[in-house]
Amino acid sequence: MAVEGLTARAASRAMLDPLRLAVGEVDAIAAVTLRWFDDEDWSGADPALVERAGFMLGVIARSAAFAASKIDVTRSS
Numbered sequence: 001m002a003v004e005g006l007t008a009r010a011a012s013r014a015m016l017d018p019l020r021l022a023v024g025e026v027d028a029i030a031a032v033t034l035r036w037f038d039d040e041d042w043s044g045a046d047p048a049l050v051e052r053a054g055f056m057l058g059v060i061a062r063s064a065a066f067a068a069s070k071i072d073v074t075r076s077s
Contacts, residue, residue: 020071027064034061 034057042050 016071023064023067027068030061030064033057
């Protein structure tokens, strides 16, 4: 029974690997995009649109980081 449980746990972790990789990619893309966004000169652009775009990039980055932390907790338990 313990071997079956171990096998199921290993299979469960293996199933999480593609999800962890995908979330990591989104996190990396969000971080790079947010950095690019922050470094750009947005003078002359509509301030409301710039604010919204920056907010959305921040939400994506935070969500990806949060998801990654939850996947890591699941993998380690």
